[in-house]
Amino acid sequence: MKHLLAAAMLAATLGVGFVRSAIVTAQAPEPKVILITFDGARTEEIFGGLDVDVLTSTLSEGKKLDDNDTYKRFWAETPEARREKLMPFFWGVLMRQHGSIAGNPRAGSAVTLTNTHRFSYPGYAEVLLGEAHDAEIKSNDPLRNPYVTVLEEVQSRLKLTKAQVAAFTSWSVFNAIVEHQEGSVTVNAGFAPFDSPDPLIQELGRLQRETVTPWSSVRHDIYTFRFAMDHLQRAKPRMLYLALGETDDWAHDGRYDRVLDAYERSDAYLRQLWTWIESEPTYRGQTHILITTDHGRGHTPKDWRDHGAKVEGAQDVWIALVSPGMTRRGEWQQQPPLRTNQIAATLAGWMGIDWRALRPSAGGPISAN
């Protein structure tokens, strides 16, 4: 306190800016964690952008690839150029300058699920628990998670408020997935109302119910993202989970054009999120981000729409990491495989919690140095 008083006296002669910077530098950095998932995002699109075989298979009879709008927007000669066209911020900035990504088979890297179901609830549960529970977690029905998640454990162990650990998700079933004990963290899932003092966000809260999707339990990702950003800026949570859904839902519907649109939009959300983090002194240099998916899907034009226990390829996933403590950049090359059951321990570790001390059968944290 004494040195701040001295700083204040000095500031009387030097100007108020000095006091502000003295106070800011006196604050210890406090880790923040952001988990982001793109539902059912295949390694093909993440690492290679437009899959021309899949796009071709969706063209109606007599239509030419060269005349197709999606082809014109996203085609390039190499996988590296195609993925950067699809996700320019993720590949051109985030993975180049700030983080790394595992799971590209062409680079000798793999990430696989440990659960054998290969659909959403078991995938998200594996992410949030650090282990598969195949016998108990085996449907997408909105059944309460039988285990305490990493979000809840961080909230209670660090004695955080409900607002400080928050999940914003496009799919309503996350109400059941993210919490074992209902009401322990903030959850805004599906078409749930969202309160904000901002009139624009209030208007979005109304519009989400009018701009219907083809799916009864999934809203458009834009609402999920905007509500998450509003909460981030207002409540400054220590742990935020953003779960986007459209990469999966359009794929089930066979709309490959809209699948690629969803990747492009998700990339723009990442850019907005990162821009805010960099502009915010309490987040810049203290925020750990993990981006992944709940499952893959089939590798071929015959089964790219599907996933599940019987679909080869649905076990193949990927994990991107952006952390102040990690020096690796770009793609993981020739590395031992990672598994989705390592994510919970990684997130907990960033918050100073040893997840395997709590769950000895969970996967261990990922070290990327």
Ligand SMILES: [Zn+2]
């Ligand atoms: Zn799905």
